[in-house]
Amino acid sequence: MKKLVVALLAAAIFHPRQTLAQVADTEKYDEPYRLQLHFSPKAHWINDPNGMVYFNHTYHLFYQYFPGGINWGPMHWGHAVSRDMVHWKELSVALYPDSLGYIFSGSAVVDARNTAGFGKGGKVPLVAIFTHHDPKGEKAGRNDFQNQSLAYSLDEGKSWTKYAHNPVLKNPGIRDFRDPKVMWFAAAHKWVMTLATLDRVTFYSSPDLKNWKKESEFGKDAGAHGGVWECPDLFALTLNGKTYWVLIVNVNPGGPNGGSATQYFVGGFDGTKFHPLDNKIRWVDYGPDEYAGVTWSNTGNRKIFLGWMSNWTYAGQLPTTKWRNAITIPRELSLENVNGEILLRSGLVKELTGIEQKPEHLTAGVLHGKIKKGVPAQYLLKLRTKTAHSYAVTLSNDANEKLVFGYDRSANRYYINRSMSGKTAFNPEFKKIAYAPRLSKALTGDVELVIDNSSVEVFADHGLTVMTALFFPTKPYSRLQINGETGQFPEAMIVPLRSIWHQ
Numbered sequence: 001m002k003k004l005v006v007a008l009l010a011a012a013i014f015h016p017r018q019t020l021a022q023v024a025d026t027e028k029y030d031e032p033y034r035l036q037l038h039f040s041p042k043a044h045w046i047n048d049p050n051g052m053v054y055f056n057h058t059y060h061l062f063y064q065y066f067p068g069g070i071n072w073g074p075m076h077w078g079h080a081v082s083r084d085m086v087h088w089k090e091l092s093v094a095l096y097p098d099s100l101g102y103i104f105s106g107s108a109v110v111d112a113r114n115t116a117g118f119g120k121g122g123k124v125p126l127v128a129i130f131t132h133h134d135p136k137g138e139k140a141g142r143n144d145f146q147n148q149s150l151a152y153s154l155d156e157g158k159s160w161t162k163y164a165h166n167p168v169l170k171n172p173g174i175r176d177f178r179d180p181k182v183m184w185f186a187a188a189h190k191w192v193m194t195l196a197t198l199d200r201v202t203f204y205s206s207p208d209l210k211n212w213k214k215e216s217e218f219g220k221d222a223g224a225h226g227g228v229w230e231c232p233d234l235f236a237l238t239l240n241g242k243t244y245w246v247l248i249v250n251v252n253p254g255g256p257n258g259g260s261a262t263q264y265f266v267g268g269f270d271g272t273k274f275h276p277l278d279n280k281i282r283w284v285d286y287g288p289d290e291y292a293g294v295t296w297s298n299t300g301n302r303k304i305f306l307g308w309m310s311n312w313t314y315a316g317q318l319p320t321t322k323w324r325n326a327i328t329i330p331r332e333l334s335l336e337n338v339n340g341e342i343l344l345r346s347g348l349v350k351e352l353t354g355i356e357q358k359p360e361h362l363t364a365g366v367l368h369g370k371i372k373k374g375v376p377a378q379y380l381l382k383l384r385t386k387t388a389h390s391y392a393v394t395l396s397n398d399a400n401e402k403l404v405f406g407y408d409r410s411a412n413r414y415y416i417n418r419s420m421s422g423k424t425a426f427n428p429e430f431k432k433i434a435y436a437p438r439l440s441k442a443l444t445g446d447v448e449l450v451i452d453n454s455s456v457e458v459f460a461d462h463g464l465t466v467m468t469a470l471f472f473p474t475k476p477y478s479r480l481q482i483n484g485e486t487g488q489f490p491e492a493m494i495v496p497l498r499s500i501w502h503q
Contacts, residue, residue: 106130226254286436422473
């Protein structure tokens, strides 16, 4: 959760009786820059995805939401559902601010064992664990204005009841004490909470989601510390039959290209402490526009990641008028051993194939600098590289605006250049070129670019290097140009993708 500034504390709380139908019934998801492959609310401000839980064949996405305008305001939990993580239905606001404060980020779990006792009549409860943020306490200069609370649902997330004895985890006097990510640790038959606490994470455990005890801390001397730690996540992944634990920590500022970003550690977890394999700085996404990324709970062996597609450096200045910000494409996480290092990979979820249209294989001319006109508004660009020579992929329009993604062999790094991409004057940081290292040691590789109306997500070398960036051209990018060496791309194709809003 973005830390509040004093100027925002005076914002009025949106009236709890106002419904989504009243504020957004005319939206058709066709405004300029409206993303056609990514979830965004019909109207108003969105930031962190949170409370993500899979239950009864439905993916629940909750998110930080201010239904009173397109700028950050008193936080609610918005709510959307999907059967495939691709097509979304926006529901009414799930959690409203109350006397304990705003509803900041957190998580949700399926309490199948009814450990909290909220289940009734055989109904399995969904339990949300979130941060109550008291703006009055913050304004008064106290350090205990963030506490952890519960809410539960017995109708599959349609309605929520806040626990009568909130908060369940009181602040010991830590100014940044938030974003609880809770999981069931089966080996010890207990819940484990990973909590962002100032410049580190603190692990707590509970038998019933109501009574918590501190287990350990991690991170004071590990990873990136350019800013406060936020939105942590802890989960297990298997590689070659061995289980590793991945700890995700979002940091703002201090990202590899400035501002917000998501880092990760790989190691072991014994139910009490996290033991990293090393303390190197590694990033889930090197682009400037992915933050607050966490994974869904209750998805079995699949670990599926979503992030907020923006950056706190300029999130409130983006040139949209009815809504602001969106959520990344869902990404499936896995591990890979690269020269003895266990690294995280991100790949497109298989469900995206459901919106693919007939692919078009690119000709040799297009792969050697010839401009291809009339490319679709949203598509998947697949490139397979045969050699590790430098190359550049340029998206452009007839207003001479362009965004360039490429690989620089001399520096062995990828880059996204949006200095001439269109509207950039709203913040000087937006023009800066973003860089990411090439982590693969192979000469061959592949690159997939998911291109939407105002975003690009790059998955290079089977997802070892990922970059996300926004852009705001005055006209849609309808041209594609690829500059590479002869024979560098033995396979290249455009796969048009249908809008998730207009079928």
